[in-house]
Amino acid sequence: EDQVTQSPEALRLQEGESSSLNCSYTVSGLRGLFWYRQDPGKGPEFLFTLYSAGEEKEKERLKATLTKKESFLHITAPKPEDSATYLCAVQAMIKAAGNKLTFGGGTRVLVKP
Amino acid sequence: DTGVSQDPRHKITKRGQNVTFRCDPISEHNRLYWYRQTLGQGPEFLTYFQNEAQLEKSRLLSDRFSAERPKGSFSTLEIQRTEQGDSAMYLCASRGQGEDEQYFGPGTRLTVT
Numbered sequence: 001e002d003q004v005t006q007s008p009e010a011l012r013l014q015e016g017e018s019s020s021l022n023c024s025y026t027v028s029g030l031r032g033l034f035w036y037r038q039d040p041g042k043g044p045e046f047l048f049t050l051y052s053a054g055e056e057k058e059k060e061r062l063k064a065t066l067t068k069k070e071s072f073l074h075i076t077a078p079k080p081e082d083s084a085t086y087l088c089a090v091q092a093m094i095k096a097a098g099n100k101l102t103f104g105g106g107t108r109v110l111v112k113p
Numbered sequence: 114d115t116g117v118s119q120d121p122r123h124k125i126t127k128r129g130q131n132v133t134f135r136c137d138p139i140s141e142h143n144r145l146y147w148y149r150q151t152l153g154q155g156p157e158f159l160t161y162f163q164n165e166a167q168l169e170k171s172r173l174l175s176d177r178f179s180a181e182r183p184k185g186s187f188s189t190l191e192i193q194r195t196e197q198g199d200s201a202m203y204l205c206a207s208r209g210q211g212e213d214e215q216y217f218g219p220g221t222r223l224t225v226t
Binding site for chain 1: 117119146148153154155156157158161169204206208213214215216217218219220222
């Protein structure tokens with residue numbers, strides 16, 4: 001069964017203090033790894049898709065990287081508006097359930113001014 | 114706004130009552146997913162439609178849950194004889210043909226008292 005584990009569960013940062021979030025996964029053949037941002041009371045907002053080890057994607061202060069066993073989301077010089085829960089999800093190569101997503105528990109990030 | 118929409122956004126019901134939620138996917142997205150998210154957890158897959166066909170259901174989806182997608186457009190998720198354990202955020206997502214990313218709606222927050 002596919003599994004995704006995110007760490008830490010929560011992260012408190014000062015504005016400008018860079019950090020990284022970890023997503024470890026086991027999947028029966030990785031089709032894609034996805035990062036989402038979720039604000040309280042809202043649905044997840046798509047950020048990145050990564051397909052193969054060594055791939056990197058960037059958007060503003062966020063950079064996602066992928067290895068064969070884990071992915072990292074690096075937040076560079078965060079601002080208070082980066083405060084959110086960041087979710088990692090995997091999609092298996094096997095064509096089951098329409099390529100459903102299996103999510104981790106998320107990392108709650110709080111950036112203080 | 115051409116994103117995924119869900120209705121209602123919030124629903125409070127008494128135990129034993131039936132509830133129905135609606136999801137309108139991004140137009141021309143033929144794949145539609147329902148997920149459930151409890152506080153502090155990542156979303157969990159419930160069911161998947163390709164056009165009007167329901168192709169996969171999670172074992173999380175008990176007999177009290179039923180979903181439909183008539184004409185391959187909007188979808189409904191009905192919960193019969195609600196229980197307190199059904200309290201959660203119900204999320205809908207859609208995906209286009211040839212795409213991997215799933216786009217989520219704002220969710221319906223269900224509270225069973």
